[in-house]
Amino acid sequence: MLAALKRYWKIIRRPSAHFSLGFLTIGGFIGGIVFWGGFNTAMEFTNTEPFCTGCHSHETFLYPELKQTIHFTNRSGVRAKCSDCHVPHEWTVKIARKIQASKEVWAHLFGSIDTEEKFHARRLLLAQREWARFKANDSLECRNCHNYDSMDFTRQSVRAQTMHSTYLSSKEKTCIDCHQGIAHRLPYIPPGESPTDTPGQAVPKGGSHSFVPPAGLDAEVAALLRR
């Protein structure tokens, strides 16, 4: 092991016998540009809508939910796509998130949310991870567009003014504390587990996904009932 390392170290240290200094510097420079550009282009591709909706679960369960919200279509035509909220914009943190996301590739390959049942069963957990991430970075991905300093409270509704001037300005709460589920539909949140730390809504016992449609029911009808 150590001998092999020593051998490679020697190869790296030895001056080049065949290539000119000019070739190595200019070639290295061009190669660097190609590698860096290619790397960033490939990474940017994983931030696009076609990539996010390229897998079954995201196309069928998640994308239609986003389409109904104001972050998808609105009067001014500015769209927040998946990565605008789920991937940090700044490079270093983005790389950290992308490395973390390699585990999600694993989950995709092994189909951890590839059916509606599995998706609904995991949904709360997945949501809570995102809420925790937003709480930890003070809703950075919201603030990439919604800058507190640029907010004109006088253009907001009275209740929004009250909440923002009370809880947001004092930094007591962050965006996600109140604005969860704005681009998704929310799962059943057991009391005390919502981002606001106040009890969630109590729905009839049995949890959210205990309903099993009777066998022999038309698949479409069953899917509607389960919603």
Add this chain to the structure above:
Amino acid sequence: MRPLLAALLALAAALAWAEPMVDAMRGPTPILEATQPPRLSNSVNDDNRMPRNFALQPPVIPHRVDGYQIDRNFNKCLDCHARGKTEVSLAVPVSATHYMNREGKVLAQVSTRRYFCMQCHVAQEPAKPLVGNSFKPGGK
């Protein structure tokens, strides 16, 4: 004379038949044609509580409720209006009657029969009514 009368009658019948049917509520557009749909307006969003028009009227909603999720997983209205939340949200708390089942027993959460808020409480459009209304509440 007779054939002329018959021809006139036939013409009148044909004209009457060809006259397009119109419904006064829809305006002058014939029934078989599509009307120009009215322009969408933004619903009232001023947070001013509107007085009830009669004693047991469910209060109307003085704010926008576009895209509010109300299903068995989550109720966006109760996210602010539930009695446990109004201290923080400063919203009008849901009436205590909504926490009772029909036997009058008080429950820990909103009764399922009162769960779908917008069955009774509705957001308001700043629209002029098509037809006038002279409703007077009894005892007022």
